[in-house]
Amino acid sequence: MPTVVTALLLGLLAGANGVMQTMWDGFERPIVVGPLVGLIMGDVGSGLVIGATIELVYMGLFAIGGAQPPDVITAGVLGTAFAISAGAGPAEALAIALPASMLASTLWIGMLTLYAGLIHKADSYAEEGNVKGIGRLHFLGGLGMFLLYFLMVFVSYLVGKDAVANILNAIPQWLQDGISVASGVLPALGFALLLNILWRGALIPYLVLGFVLVVYLELPLIAVAIVSAAMALLHDQFTNKKAASAAAEGGTNA
């Protein structure tokens, strides 16, 4: 398939996800996009493995307290596409995905900052009771999102495909090893972020239990999910029993 066509398809995938991520998220995730890129480029297997690797890192990257994470769509699309096209592995895909997605994030933030213009126009439409006008602005926003992602990916792939392949093939072994190690550790960042969100001293035992279940008992994740659900119910029983008996004691002492 000629590069232009591949670039076009990748651009459409990215553009569609660019809008969808604000509407119905899930389809923009690297684990989904990876195989789709693989399908476009004729190697679903690699797409799946690369998508999984990128997903592990981006899984926990949320926009917390104003900090925008690297863009998840370009990470999945460009990371996978460049890697497959250069015949590189998941670790290299990640090494491309990260800087590319950080740049994409900056552009996205820039565009959303400019969207303040939509608000001001909407204000004047509201004054006139112009419902159709507000609707048009709203859809214009969506179109912009589609176009931004389409262009970012289409242009990057078309222009960068060979350059990136050359760079990847020129990476010396020691650097490759380092990138490989990095790709193994980077998921820890996402998990650390998740911990930061969920952290409460009282919940530490459950963190430990989850770890022990996979490391020592070697349970698959689904099993851990089931056990966690059971633990959550027990936790609820224990904490509510305490609250109920405290209330009862308070009653009798009064």
Next chain:
Amino acid sequence: MPEHKVTTREMWPLFWRGFILQISWSFERMQAIGFCYVMMPVLEQVYKTKKELAARLKNHLEFFNTNPDTAYFIYGVVAAMERSKQPLGAIAAVKAGLMGPVASLGDTLVYTVPRTIALGIAVALAQQGNILGVLLFLVVYTGIKLPIRWFLLKWSYETGLGVLSKVRGSALITRVSEAASVIGIAMVGALIGSMVSLNVVWEIQSGETVLKIQEILDGIVPHLLPVAATMLLFWALRKRISMNRLILAVFVVAIAGASAGVFG
């Protein structure tokens, strides 16, 4: 406010419009245009003069931002309030007061916990070459969001303003949130133990014996280094070091460590 049975036909515009809440998102007022867009059909039906409509539209262009799935709860209450022509200020107050809690709850019950679990399992299956994990993720994740949206909308629209007092006194929300956090944090523990890899290839030679550092570490606790790395990054995040800096730091340390023959 009397409760009234809401028909699917009445709910439908709110339901589908809620899907595109964020396509005009901006930093200035975030979901404002989107929220206005969701409410527009109800407003047009209820307010027949241009002056009234304009005032209501403007009211809904005020700053608004919340979780797009649990937002449906707010659509229902506000729609019910508009139908009974509640004052502008009252509606604005309800929106302002609900935004935050609804977002927190939604973020925990959709993103932080269920999505993480579904993605974790999908990745685990994908690593074994099994693409069904991806389908499973999409089906389960969608399976959670659709009912959340529909039933929150139905409940709050039918109950109207009265739903707020029911919700405020309820300990149920805290308990559900807490339960979700238990599941979430346990899963993160599991993910740390299975999806992070960091091994030391360093060996110390002492005469004839070769000490493999990794074996020693594994003898203490398997996956000890992944845990250490995660907790180090956790600590760094607490110290407000930025995500991007930490990504760079990981690369630098990894590359340096690999070159020095420590990691591998």
